[in-house]
Structure formats: structure tokens, C-alpha cells
Amino acid sequence: MRSNYKAEPYRIKMVEPINQISKEKRKERLAQAGYNPFALKSEDVYIDLLTDSGTGAMSDKQWGALMQGDEAYAGSRSFYRLEGVVKHITNYQCFMPVHQGRGAEQVLLPALVKHEHMHFISNMHFDTTRAHVEIAGARAIDCVIDACFDTKTHHPFKGNFDTKRLKTLIEEKGKENIAGIIMTITNNSAGGQPVSMDNLKETAAIARGYDIPIIIDGARYAENAYFVKQREKGYEHKSILAIAQEAFALADIFMMSAKKDGLVNIGGVLAIKENEALFEQCRSRVVPLEGFPTYGCMSGRDMEALAVGLEEALDEDYLEHRTDQVKYLGDKLKAAGVPIQWPTGGHAVFVDCKAMVPHIPYHQFPAQAVVNALYEASGVRGVEIGSLLLGRDPDTKENIESPVEFMRLTIPRRTYTYNHLDVVADGVIEVYQNKDRLKGLDFVYEPPVLRHFTAKFKPL
């Protein structure tokens, strides 16, 4: 029943036509793309669920704000406007814009690595975060609760840190060898799964006890705050802003890909609570890497749009519709027997391909095989989050087996309607009904870093 899900809290003012090519053409285009949907032209994709990163629609107020951009190289008015909004939400003293999330990573993470053999511990590192940890000469350890990998069992906060293991890890490695604790909210890689405030508090208390900085990787912090309001006792009557502010008060540093909950197509945020010395270090790194500190790779107009987008993303009607779209698609797939990460999280439905195609081993990339079959069947583009994305161990160079093999169906913000999601569900169900015929893939070309973006394959 559609009426159980919140209708769009907006009306459509501008449209972008999309086009569906024939199944024969899709097969041809996928082969030309080396069986890697990242290499498809977007004009050959009907419904694009590759990512929610920078693919959403801006509002009329954001488009209006673009016209107010101050493009001064130094001291832009738009910088000060954006700084005001970031400070209001986080209460942090130091802010610099960056070009996107990985901009914040490349500026911040090396500044925290003081010597050899250091580690970052996260509930789960996003792939670029892991890459920047390794480029900085450190190692990334994931430390999420086990329930995260049990897709069938309901747990309201599958993004939570395993705090017991976190303590053991710190003791084992030595606190002087932990460069930072990264709290990814929501936990993207395992289903857009939220982290509870209780878990944030416990994790922060551990970090403080050992004097380790705690970093919020908050690309989807507003979605996380919405789930805290929905699912955690004591937060029912708090505003999304108040919940977000409570989360930021527990941490020291905020990195954000603004392409998600900033509701913009490009942009990022790095904010530091009060550590002036660290801020100075980051400022000297931002200039050669990103740009002068009052623009950091963003144009004045983009900073204006982000200032508006950050506030719009805290609106509860918007967040209810956003998460209901994900739930709607998840509910339809679950009703048809398709195994998915349950409950659905903030930005995507994650199809459990380990359960769906158990005959394909991890090193033949089961979820990539399902993603490709979905594109051929319906023109819908999803993305693999599994052993392909995880890559190789930086020391042994062996393929790492991911505990989960997901096809992520990522829903861009304010972009597709419930009708589009019906088309997606039909396509996935068709693939599910023919799942036993799917075959794995082998590399024709494997790049050394972040291989999933540009690899080429042949079907086995």
C-alpha cells in the first residue's frame, strides 16, 4: 500500500527526460564496458542507482542561492555564510571547505599519523577513507557489531561500534599507535545502517579514556539523526538538529562528503572542534591540495547552495520521505523473497548476494554478477559492495573475502518517484527468479588502487 509511505514533500518544477534502450543494446553496451557498470555512459542507463553521491536534485532555494555566490579568491562572503551554517550545526570552532569527502580525508588523515605502524579504527571505513588511511602510511581496522553481517535479523542500529572489541584492539595495538577513531554515520558500506546515540557516547568515552581523537565521517549524519529519533528511546521529541548537535558534541572532528546530506552535486566539509594546532596543520595542507582556505576547491556559488542544502537536509518531512522511499523498495523486494539487509537503512537497499547466488565464490564477485544481470534485464544500474570493492590486503596482496556481498540500490535524493522504484523492484525480482543461471566474473584488467572503479572483466 503506497499510502503507508510518505508522499513527496515537494512538487516538480523542472524535469530531465530519461531514456530506456533495448535489452540487446544493453547487453552490447555492458560488454563494451568490460562488464563494469562504472564504464557505462549514463545515457545508456534508465534508472541510475549507482550512488546517492552528488546525484540528487537541488531545491528552488538552492538554485536561487547559486546566483548569490561571491567568487572572490580570498575572504568570499559565501565562505562566511557556509561557515556560519556549519558552526551552527556542529558547534565546532574551525571550518574549511574542501572539494568533496576525499578532499577532507587527504587533508586531515596524514596530519593525524605521527609515526609508522599507526592504525585508524572505524565501525566501517568507506573505500576512499580506507585508501587515504593507507596512502598516509597507516592501516584501517573495521570494528562493527556482528549483527551488521547478519542480514536476516532485525537490529535497529547495525552501524554500531563493537565497543568491547574496540577496547581490546586499543590495548593490543597500544593507544599511541591509534591515530583516530572514525565513526561513520550512517554506516554506508553495510546498508546505510545507523549508529545509536548510546553507542556514540560509549565509543566517545573509550576514545577520551585513551586520549584518541574521534572523527565523525558524517556524509549522512542527518539520516542518522532521523533514525535515532525514530528508533532510540528518549529522542522521540527532540529535533533532528538537536540530535545532530548532540552527536557532534561527542566528537572532535567532522569530515563530510556534502554530496550526500549537503544536498549538493559537489562539495565537502572539514570542521574541527577546538584543536587550533591541528587546524593550522590542515590549513597548510589544504592550500596545495585543495585551494585557498576560504574556498578549498569550491566555487562561491557552490558554497551558497551547500549552506541552504545543509539546512534543508535537517527537515523532518524530507527525511521521512527519503527513508520511506528506501523502505518501500526494501519491503517490495522482501515480500518477493529477495534477501536484503534488514531493516533497510538510510540511502539504499542492499541485496544480499551471498544468500542469493551462493554458487558464485567471493573471488568471482557474486554481487557484480547480479548488478550486471539487473542492468541487462531492466536498464537499472546498481553497484557492488563486496569483495571486489574491498580489494587486496595491502601487505599480502591477497584478495580479501568480504563478510558480505551486496548489490547496493542507492536512491538519489529528491530524484526518482515511487513508480521508478516499482520498475526497479520488477527488474530485481526478474533477476532473482533466474538467479541459478548467473555466472561469476574474472579480471581482464585489475588496477592497483580502488580497483572497482576501472577494472575490466570477462564472464566465466
Ligand code: PLI
Ligand atoms: O565521494 P566523496 O569523496 O565525496 O566522499 C567519500 C566518502 C566518505 N565517507 C563516506 C561514508 C562515503 O559514503 C563517501 C562516499 N560515498 C560514495 C561515493 C558512495 O557512493 O557511497
